[in-house]
Ligand SMILES: Nc1ncnc2c1ncn2[C@@H]1O[C@H](COP(=O)(O)OP(=O)(O)O)[C@@H](O)[C@H]1O
């Protein structure tokens with residue numbers, strides 16, 4: 001994606017002595033930002049359009065499949081039939097252009113039809129309920145594992161080959177090679193089944209009424225610990241190895257040696273010079289995995305029967321719930337784009353070399 | 359250039375040996391090097407690339423990184439040229455941090471690589487200043503501007519990032535950075551190699567002026583002997599990790615006694631004076647893993663004697679100008695014979 005091109009070598013620019021530096025810089029930063037916003041708008045439009053086209057290009061007729069399922073569940077009113085045609089096309093839904101306009105209109109009203117699997121709950125409501133479960137669980141776990149893994153990687157890579165590195169790095173590579181579901185099953189067996197310290201499955205206790213109450217939040221946190229721990233344990237190692245390798249190469253840079261020559265405290269050399277530069281490539285990687293939070297938690301949510309987007313996607317597929325799938329895909333692709341845009345902007349802030357217009 | 363009473367010694371390096379790796383496959387990149395740096399002097403270090411100049415300088419400043427390892431020798435710093443000395447090789451990291459930049463600063467060859475690409479130029483000055491001086495941020499930033507002004511960089515550049523500067527400006531900025539805490543010693547490893555000739559001369563002239571102004575001593579490393587002649591008080595010539603000639607700059611340039619120094623002199627055009635015919639040194643630098651027997655330069659030497667392959671010449675101690683060369687010994691011998699003949 002766009003984030004990758006910026007790890008390229010800095011270009012040397014001979015700037016004339018007398019340019020009004022700060023003003024110029026701000027203008028450059030502004031135009032880079034404008035370009036980037038443009039890129040993401042186009043990407044967002046492409047994702048929406050693809051979502052519109054896919055069911056229409058699919059073999060068979062999703063619209064009639066959906067209508068058939070709906071009629072099995074109850075009588076289908078003409079309005080509901082119209083919604084299905086707007087979303088998926090089908091035999092009597094008019095020219096493509098008209099369908100596209102109607103589709104976009106529905107999208108902006110937030111109307112994605114009714115879910116089949118949870119008939120007759122609207123897709124928007126189903127997606128919204130899963131969204132927060134997933135974002136809070138997987139998002140928190142991803143942030144924690146990035147934080148811990150990167151910090152440990154900094155320590156290991158600062159003095160490669162020393163004691164910490166020679167324990168942490170091989171161990172990480174080992175953990176990295178263990179399949180996720182293995183670790184998840186061991187965790188479930190030990191902590192939930194054998195000792196019963198933590199609940200086996202679900203997002204919160206069945207008898208707890210959802211709401212902003214201490215009881216519900218407590219129950220949700222208790223249910224989240226085990227799945228979050230499996231995510232953290234399995235993904236720390238990846239961050240650790242990545243950061244360790246970047247760090248081990250950055251510590252050989254002259255600017256790190258010069259920072260030491262200046263007599264700075266080691267903590268300052270690491271934070272301001274070594275890790276500060278070594279973390280740059282991790283930012284794009286972090287964006288990718290944060291973006292995948294929404295769609296990539298399928299395995300965790302299935303193992304723990306967690307009521308998030310991953311479980312919803314699973315159910316949508318099992319029930320051929322096209323409206324729900326469409327809604328989920330849209331949410332997933334939009335989240336990826338938004339997160340990537342944020343990461344890109346953070347990257348520009350962290351690396352002044354990317355503020356140049358090429 | 360030769361002073362009547364020599365200034366006191368600031369830095370005393372004795373029999374320093376630096377190896378890459380250890381045990382069987384250790385490569386000895388610096389082999390028993392001894393020299394002294396006097397207060398306020400510019401000591402030039404010349405030699406082809408690979409002769410061990412950078413290895414020597416990083417070891418002297420305790421900035422060597424693995425696999426480099428100081429095998430033996432001593433480095434003693436005499437603050438202000440005083441009698442009491444600080445053993446740099448025995449100093450703890452905390453003790454070294456106190457001395458760094460405050461007494462001993464460095465300038466690296468590539469300013470682009472030596473400046474932190476994600477930090478504003480001024481912030482890299484402020485970091486150094488505030489590590490050693492109890493000054494406020496604002497004060498440190500204006501000090502950074504002053505320092506940039508000293509080397510002819512517009513003060514508004516203080517907020518620029520390294521990639522926004524031209525190569526010459528970056529190099530001058532690293533020199534200004536070295537002046538930040540007014541150190542007694544600045545070690546410069548090829549500070550002008552990455553810039554063009556015009557910028558090179560500008561930097562050299564500015565350095566000489568700054569030296570007059572602040573009185574610091576410089577160890578100036580380069581492979582360009584004719585540049586050193588413009589700048590240095592004394593020059594030491596390195597080959598295969600050893601000093602092969604040491605003497606005053608003018609003496610080494612006028613009358614190089616080691617065939618290697620002669621070759622080095624003749625392979626760069628002089629900055630001033632008549633052009634000589636340029637000749638490179640034939641052959642290539644030796645493989646440190648398999649040094650020739652006797653004199654390391656002997657296979658490439660145009661004036662080789664038969665015994666050069668068996669006897670390793672030593673640098674004569676306690677002389678103004680000396681070379682580690684057997685020819686030198688026979689030349690001295692010849693002078694002695696001559697004077698004896700005359701006296702008879
Ligand atoms: N990182 C290293 N690992 C192993 N050997 C090295 C390393 N750096 C330098 N050397 C050896 O030390 C010798 C001297 O290198 P260096 O001090 O960089 O020379 P100079 O600065 O004069 O060009 C080289 O010829 C090489 O054999």
Ligand SMILES: [Mg+2]
Pocket residue numbers: 408411412413547548
């Ligand atoms: Mg070098």
